[in-house]
Amino acid sequence: MGIEEKLPSGFLLTTVETAAGWVRKASVFPATFGLACCAIEMMTTGAGRYDMARFGMEVFRGSPRQADLMIVAGRVSQKMAPVLRQVYDQMPNPKWVISMGVCASSGGMFNNYAIVQGVDHVVPVDIYLPGCPPRPEMLLDAILKLHEKIQHAPLGVNREAAAREAEEAARKALPTIEMKGLLR
Helix, strand or coil: CCHHHHCCCCCCCCCHHHHHHHHHHCCCCEEEEECCCHHHHHHHHHCCCCCHHHHCCCCCECCHHHCCEEEEECCCECCCHHHHHHHHHHCCCCCEEEEECHHHHHCCCCCCCCECCCHHHCCCCCEEECCCCCCHHHHHHHHHHHHHHHHCCCCCHHHHHHHHHHHHHHHCCCCHHHCCCCCC
16 A cells, blocks of 8 residues: 555646656757758757747857757757867756757768768767658657657766766767778
């Protein structure tokens, strides 16, 4: 016999992690990092037709200190990588990253020295969004998947350990140019 049998009907029970996850997923503030053609699709997603406001994402934040989601849209050059990392470091914890488009995810068709072959070499990525460029519906789907991830994320020490592991995995990732597979 648990506490739920002794409480009157209509009384809501939940855990702190579940309540905090629900609050966090309903108030995600994105920081834009539009670098190429994917940024146009990202801007379209914030417009009236697709309306990201219904998911609690009213305004794209101009300052990284007001944002907890970075949407990297487009190809990241070697010169832009330190700037991207600085913006990411200025964001408060907890923070999440969506890699939007094939160029941000893997360098795309730009397999050369000037383009970072995947933004996951610079910052840890939570959701990869494929496409060239991905449609606004695809970005909304990625945001909903991120909401699910946020909803079930651990709190406290467990969250810090998971963040450290993701950061180390991003630093140790093999560059795409060195990968062997069907194209090499």
